[in-house]
Amino acid sequence: MADFIAEMTPGNLIPESWKLHVDGSSNVTYGGVGVILESQNRVTIEQSVRYEFLVLNNQAEYEALLAGLSLAQEVRAKVLEVNTDSQVVSSQINGDYQTQDPLLQQYLAKVNELKERFEHVTIQHVPRERNARADLLSKLASTKPGHGNKSLIQEIIKSPSISTTTNAYLKLSNQGSWTYPILQYLLNRTLPEDPKEGKRTKREAANYIVVAGQLYNRGFLQLLLKCIEPGDTEYILREIYEGCYSHHIGGKTLAQRVIRAGYFWPTVIRDSMQLVKNCDKCQRHANIHQAAPHQLSIISAERPFGTWGIDLVGPFPTAPGQLRYLIVAIDYYTKWIKAEPLASITATQCRKFLWRQIITRFGIPEIVISDNGTQFYR
Incomplete structure (x- = not known):
């Protein structure tokens, strides 16, 4: 901001700085965003937008940011400070996180396009408690009808801010793909000409859902799986x-x-x-199991926290902070479990875990059992 003000010529007025708070929410029926735009002169504009289409959490956060940037453009703001409680969105825009999802890549490109229309934009992550009002507006939009409230601007949007028909995973032109008849039925209610195939497609389509142009498999006891x-x-x-x-x-x-x-x-x-x-x-x-069967040996522990088993688990889908792995240790006597998420699995991380979670709390163990991975003997 200081560099921007220094570049202003003496004859020009310094643009007024605006502060923007955005938040998004989603449920199984609707999505909603809350936008609060404040000026230095204490002029406050509140906006609550409801989306009548299925949105995921990160998609709702991007929709909230796009709605806020559009509102700031309408009031002709030039200098903008954006506050969001979504660490994923703020880190992706600032370049701290990579954006691998094709849908979020489209949202990121749209945000960067809108940012070019301002003279200076900063986007930062704030705790949820500092974004409580925007969070309340987003939940109001996603749970209440869009009328009857005169204290703020309310809108209803029926389609996403980006085009989902060009999603790289939506390959309707590939008629030989197994997803083609299911997508045709879910999007256009079109069934194959063969009555048997049509009945089978209609039955199988109940196990799938289309979210932002991407086909997902859904089940009773699992999350959505990308097809x-x-x-x-x-x-x-x-x-x-x-x-x-x-x-x-x-x-x-x-x-x-x-x-x-x-x-x-x-x-x-x-x-x-x-x-x-x-x-x-x-x-x-591969090991050829031709040895004669024999009785399994039992590992017994003589005292609590004397014998530990340790192993690494993962990789999992990337969580905030680039966390993808777990290191888990279990005491053979008490069955006490210690676990910690990791961004990378190295010998240094394993040593820190053993010192911080086991040695400093339970003393030096007598036996540590592992699968002899390279992280445990270096």
Whole structure:
């Protein structure tokens, strides 16, 4: 801001600075955003917008930011300070986080386009308690009808701010894809000409939903799973199978990890089994279990917190702070569990975890059992 004011010529007036608070909310029926625009002269404009289409949390936060930037443009604001309680949105715009989701990439491009229309824009993350009023407006828009309130501006929007028909994952032109008949039915209520195929498609479509142009599989006990086109399945399988761990796990375990990572296609189990069978390293170096069976040995602990088992879990979908892994330790005597999220799995992180969570709290353990991963013996 100081550099911007220094560049102003003496004959020009310094643009008035505006402060913008935005927040978005979503539920199974509606989405809503709250916008508060304040000037230096204590002029306050409040706006509550309801979206009559299904939005996800990050999409709602971007919609709130776009609505706030549009409102600031209407009042001809030039210098703008934006406050949002979404760390994902603020970090992606400021370049701290990478934006890999195609839908959020479109939103990010739209935000950058609107930012060019201002002389100076800063976007920062604030705690939720400092954004309480905008949060209240967003929840009002997503839960209440859009009329009857005279104290603020209320609007109803029926379509997203970006075009979802160009989403890279919505490949309606690929009629050979397994997603084509389901998308045709969900979007256009069009069924195949064959009555048997039409009945089967209609029955299977009940297990899917379209969110922002992307087809998702839904179930009773799991989150939405992104449906993958046939051309992308092999890359996902090999990334998990030969990725950072390179464990070359079995076919069923590989399929479970694919689903746990948030992906789905009908032949995921069969494709996982086939990939394991075609792996040259697994065929050459896999253990051949021909030893005679014998009784399993029992690991017993003589005192509490003397024997610990430790292992790494992941990668999971990236959480705030780039957290993707878990390090977990369990005491064999009391079954006490200690866990901590990690952004990277290194020997240094493992040593810090052992010192901070086990040694300083329970003393030096007598035995630590691991899978002999490189992170545990370096």
